Amino acid sequence: MNTMNFTLSTSTTIYEWLLGILPEGWENTANIGTMIVIALIYLAIFAVAGLYLVLLERKVAAWFQLRLGPNRVGFWGLLQTMADALKLVSKELTGTIKADKFLYNLAPYFVIVTSLMALSVFPFTQEFQAFDINIGLFFLIAISSIGVIGILLGGWASNNKFALIGAMRSGVQTISYELSIGLSLVTMVLITGSLQLSEIIEVQKNGWLIVQGHIPAVIAFMIYMIAGTAETNRAPFDMVEAESELGAGFHTEYSGMKFAYFFLAEFINMFIIAAIATTVFFGGWLSPFGITESIPWLGVIWFIGKTFILVFLMMWFRWTFPRLRVDQLLTLEWKYLLPLNLLNIVLMAVIVWLNLTIQF
Amino acid sequence: MSYFGDIYKGIKTLLTGMSVTGKYFITSRKGAITQQYPDNKNTLKMFERFRGEVVMPHDENNEHRCTGCQKCEIACPNGSIEIIWDRQIDPETGKKKKMIDQHIYHLSMCTMCGLCVEACPTDAILWAQNFENSVYNRSHLTKVLNQPGSKLKPGVEE
Numbered sequence: 001m002n003t004m005n006f007t008l009s010t011s012t013t014i015y016e017w018l019l020g021i022l023p024e025g026w027e028n029t030a031n032i033g034t035m036i037v038i039a040l041i042y043l044a045i046f047a048v049a050g051l052y053l054v055l056l057e058r059k060v061a062a063w064f065q066l067r068l069g070p071n072r073v074g075f076w077g078l079l080q081t082m083a084d085a086l087k088l089v090s091k092e093l094t095g096t097i098k099a100d101k102f103l104y105n106l107a108p109y110f111v112i113v114t115s116l117m118a119l120s121v122f123p124f125t126q127e128f129q130a131f132d133i134n135i136g137l138f139f140l141i142a143i144s145s146i147g148v149i150g151i152l153l154g155g156w157a158s159n160n161k162f163a164l165i166g167a168m169r170s171g172v173q174t175i176s177y178e179l180s181i182g183l184s185l186v187t188m189v190l191i192t193g194s195l196q197l198s199e200i201i202e203v204q205k206n207g208w209l210i211v212q213g214h215i216p217a218v219i220a221f222m223i224y225m226i227a228g229t230a231e232t233n234r235a236p237f238d239m240v241e242a243e244s245e246l247g248a249g250f251h252t253e254y255s256g257m258k259f260a261y262f263f264l265a266e267f268i269n270m271f272i273i274a275a276i277a278t279t280v281f282f283g284g285w286l287s288p289f290g291i292t293e294s295i296p297w298l299g300v301i302w303f304i305g306k307t308f309i310l311v312f313l314m315m316w317f318r319w320t321f322p323r324l325r326v327d328q329l330l331t332l333e334w335k336y337l338l339p340l341n342l343l344n345i346v347l348m349a350v351i352v353w354l355n356l357t358i359q360f
Numbered sequence: 361m362s363y364f365g366d367i368y369k370g371i372k373t374l375l376t377g378m379s380v381t382g383k384y385f386i387t388s389r390k391g392a393i394t395q396q397y398p399d400n401k402n403t404l405k406m407f408e409r410f411r412g413e414v415v416m417p418h419d420e421n422n423e424h425r426c427t428g429c430q431k432c433e434i435a436c437p438n439g440s441i442e443i444i445w446d447r448q449i450d451p452e453t454g455k456k457k458k459m460i461d462q463h464i465y466h467l468s469m470c471t472m473c474g475l476c477v478e479a480c481p482t483d484a485i486l487w488a489q490n491f492e493n494s495v496y497n498r499s500h501l502t503k504v505l506n507q508p509g510s511k512l513k514p515g516v517e518e
Contacts, residue, residue, distance in 0.1 A: 063388040064381050068396070320381040321374065336367065 014038065038130045042119055046268060051081040053267040056308075057315055064319040091256035096159055099253065103157035108254065108261035110150030115268040118143045122275050123197050125285040125299030136197035137189065140276055141182050144231065147265065148174040151233075151240065151250050154262070158253035166249025169326060170240040173230055176333040177237075180227035183341040187220040187348045188213065188280050191357060201284040206359040208283040214358055216348040221281050223337050223344070228273035229314055230329070232266060236321035237329060274310035275303075282306050406489035411472040414441075414465055415488040416505035423513035424506055426484035428460035432476035440470040452514070460506060467493060468501040482516050 014037050018030040055070065055077065062069030070077035095104060121136045123129040133139060148170055155167020191213050192200045203209070210217045230237040241249035251262045278284055283306075285299030292298045324332070351357060395404055406412065418424050428445045442464040450457040463485075477485055485505065495501060 060385075062394075063385050066384060066388050066393050068392050068394040071396075316378060316381065316385075320377045340367075 038120070042130065043116065046116060046119055046271075047264070049271070050264040050267045051085055053271060053311070054084075054263070055081045056311070057267070060312065060315045061319055064316075085260065088256055088260040093258060094253075094255045096253055098159045100157040100159070103153050104253075105258070107150045107154035107157060108258045108265075110153060111147050111265040112261040112268075114143050114147040114150065115265045115272060118272045119268070119275075121197060122279065122303075123201060123284055124303050126296055128300060129198065132196065132198050134194075134196045137185055137195040137200070137276075137280070140272070141178070141185065144181075144269065144272060145174060145178050147269065150265075154254065155250035158250075160253050162246040162248075163250050163252045166240045166242065166246050166252070169242075170233060170250060172326070173233070173237060173240065173329060176330060177227040177230040177337075180223055180333060180337045180341055181231060183338075183345060184220040184224040184227065185276070185280060187216060187341070187345050190345070190348050190352050191217075197279055197284075200280060201286060204283040204286055205290075208281065208286070208288075210281040212357045212359060213348060213351065216344050216351060217281065219340065219344050220348070221277065223341055224277060224281075225310075225313065226332075226337065228277065229317055230333075232269040232273055232314075234266070234270065234314060235318040236323050238323060239326060239329065242323065270311055270314055271307065274307045274314065277310050278303060278306040282310075406491060408489075410487070410489050410491070411474060412488045412490045413467050413493060413503075414470065414476060414485050414505070416463060416485050418507055418510055419513065421513075422507060422510045424484055424510050425482045425513050425516045426460055426463060426506060427482055427512060427517055428458050429481065431479045431481060432485060435475040435479035437473065437475065438469050438471065440466045441476055442466075459512065463505040465503045465505050466501065467503060468498060484516075 015030055015034045018033045018037075019027065022030055022033075058080070059069040059077070061067075070080035073080040073083050095101070118140055120130045121133060121139055123132065151170045152167045155163040155165075155170070188200075188209055189195060191209055192203045194200060194203070200209075204212070206212065210221055213220070233240040239245075239249075241251075246252070251259055254262060285303040287293065287298065287302050292302070397404065416424050416426060428443060430443050430445075433441045433443050443460055444462040444464065445458055445460045447456045448459045449455070450459075474487070477487060493501075
């Protein structure tokens, strides 16, 4: 444990187990082995979770539109997205002649790898957290904005005007709304005084932050959800894909598994945005009023449950609101969200300074 | 100040929209409009205004209401209807009268515009609600609407 000095929890268990089976003096190998094992576990869990998020989206969309949704493949349509994934795996990977081959092939991995990396820091419950780094929230914001490079690369390298327009819109959107995401989270960091996700949850044992911070926290949550929806490029901010204008936007030229990576990344990003909101505003794995405090593993259920409620909220947005125009998008960010956010930070600072937070 | 007024109005209208879709979401389980077609083939009933194909209803005496005026044939924009008629002696009055021999309807050419049904002065042709119109041979789509041996219902022409 010399170079990689993480505060480990789940990883400690795996690390010690690996150390036990490896001969003396192989600590570094055990460290790397730990990371690989955790990466594989997360990859397996979240590839499947992403598929089921797609299914959930389709079901929810159907119910909003008075339809039934997929219900043929497997009981209640549960195997539908599995079948879709199998179909996509078996498809040919096409490309255009004039595409920049290297960047074109690199783009989907950029998008999917960044969104999977962000998952590693979430505390699903007290013990189940892969890497508890002390700059957790900062890491999340940084990682989630790298994904846009993949989108820009994909749009640029496929040498297609629609893809390029989509990618450029994505750049505009992410650069603008990144500010709101960061500032609304900074508002909450004023209360917690720490960026470490486990610390943030520790603070919330005296009441969830949305209760502790009352008015400014609610405003910050609303701004965060708006900006988060924009960050994941989902309707009403889906100008990046905008089927009716751009074909399919930045992934027009992609097919098969490369397209599936973009698609999966969108849903994992949605999960990430909802999970950050759960951790920062709604107490992460803490149960309301500590009703299941004696059974620690139930934290996973609480965390996933809260996350899915927020994911449902984002789906609700998607199937209710019409798409914004680009100028409306920028007006919303620079004229409304940003000034309000700055005011909100001052308000929150005053509240923390005068000890007006609500604590149980 | 209109700045904050705009924000209030924006949030209010967004919440109104969300409540509308939310209501649909909650009631969608029993109000779903999806028909699981091949499964409910026997019970599926199309709604009243559905335009399946043009039919000519006959009553129990094998009598229809078509006088052979050919208004439907003229109204049809793409010639789906052909009426073969001749002058025969009406057995009741003993006068010569225009009567239809065959009312031919080409379902394959029909666009379901409904102009023929609107044009008909005696309501002789109507829309049927059937929708399983596929056949293996194109010639099966050419239908004769009046049944063999049928005649005009008395009293329609008055």
